[in-house]
Amino acid sequence: MANNEYPQQEQTVDGLRQWLLTTTPCSRLQARAGRSYIAWLSFTRNRLAVIGLGIITLLVLTAVLAPLIAPYHPNVPDLEQRLQTMSMEHWLGTDQLGRDILSRILYGSRLTLYVVVLVAIIAAPLGLVVGTVAGYSGGLVDSVLMRITDIFLAFPKLILALAFVAALGPGIENAIIAIAITSWPPYARIARAETITLRNSDFIVAARLQGAGHIRLIVHHIIPLCLSSVIVRVTLDMAGIILTAAGLGFLGLGAQPPLPEWGAMIAGGRQFLLDQWWVATLPGIAIFIVSLGFNLLGDGLRDVLDPRSGGK
């Protein structure tokens, strides 16, 4: 299907596309790449999801490049410059200690990313293991594990996180632990539901006949198939995690001063709300944009990975 009227470059792009979209792939790699490409195509068709992905990319870039792009040091006070309004020197003004708000927001993206990544790393595997083991074993193990999951699900997340922080003491690490402890149960439920549908399927039986043990079956055959629904759920939960972490920071129980955590920054600017409104309100816009990004991305991923719930 070589078309001579196309310039050379477009021909190779076309060739690559054909290689990806072929219905008769010649290798595993080609099949896999093709599947990913199709998923990518249907993902990019959702404009909002692409915006979400853009926001998250921007968040990551900001976090990485914060020292390069921030005009001032985030934590060094400059009392002569306190509570300045927006100007050319301080684009978003300064706070009660004369620190540049823009720089603090830029550095704050690091803390947000830190919280989100750590909570996901702790909570998602925990939920996956509990859910797959419960679903795979059935019987008493299943009942006990799911009862525990239900108990955790039955509580309001923020209250439980508050109680844990009270026990562990305020601080960003303890806030992360508290949020992770309260956010694994939905992942366990999802993983269990998926596992039950897979448990008796032929490929599991075949693997068992070949002598695969329980752990091998769960780790190599069941968990990979539960991953996509858990990833979607984790992405959708990220916004909630960010809001909870910011809430803990706002109450003075999360990140401690002078860390430029967005929730704590809002709390710091509260007493100047009526006269210097920018101190308390601007970090909130950052929180809003980032959680919006995760919500949009999660919605888009759900449509791609779980077509059943499309559009609802």
Place this chain on the structure above:
Amino acid sequence: MKTTPSIMAGIGLKIPAIFFSVALTFLGLLFITFFIGRVVPIDPVLAAVGDRATPEVYERMRIELGLHLPLYQQFWIYLLKVFQGDFGMSVLTANPVLKDIQRVFPATLELATVATAIGVLVGIPFGIIGAVFRGRWPDHILRVVSLFGYSVPVFWLGLVGLLIFYGRLDIAPGPGRIEVFYEGMVDPVTGLLVVDALLAGEWDICKNALAHLVLPASILGYFSTAYISRMTRSFMLDQLEQEYITTARVKGIAEWRVICIHALGNVRIPLITVVALSYASLLEGSVLTETVFAWPGLGMYLTQSLLSADMNAVLGATIVVGGVFIGVNLLSDLLYKIFDPRARM
């Protein structure tokens, strides 16, 4: 009502199982709070006797507090106490925690109830409109409104609300539940200030309390609206695709009747759960909202106790909120079973 006995019998069969699971969940809640109380780095004995106490006094206090017993016995004693309504004394207020909670809870209840009412009254019609006009501009507006609600921090919205309506426009009263001037002028009968003032015939106080309620309740109600409208839309879409809707349309029934009577009739049942869940989650949202609006409810009590490391009060408040959560879930389960014949099978 010929069917009533059989309905009750059908529910009756399930009731022991439901209560068993609720009791187990509640036990789990108590276990978690007990565990948190134990891992706290504050030594309860030291807190009671001070750090200058002799070892003998320390040991005597340890025995008095029951800390020398094995853990399972301590848990049992803890359970007995909680069931007698004994959450211990609050260090901060020097009152029994239960009494404190009884004092602050009505304020939270008032706020959450008005907010849920807003959520139901605005959210359900919005959700129906979104489903009927799927993919057109009302639906897009709904999507933006609910997406905003899912993404914005409640405490930030509260502060912005205060800034605009109190600070700039000056049409809303400031933080607090009532003007300081009116404080304590009506007898607490129900604990709900608006109702108490009405009962006492104090029109001015009622108006003032209501004015203070509007902003925090609207902010919380907005989150409730975002959730309820999104769920209503999704349930309505499920129903509108069904064949009985087509049948009704073919029979020539007016479109509003198809939507409001046929489809909405079936959506009513899952909506009970949604409204109950949103009501319970408002208790949680109230922790942050109350802090912003200096609203003297359970949420503010909880955060103030947290900041002064008053563990008895923190755990007491956690148990109460968790208990209400479990109770509301139980209620929605039971209502579901009463209204939906399929759930009784």
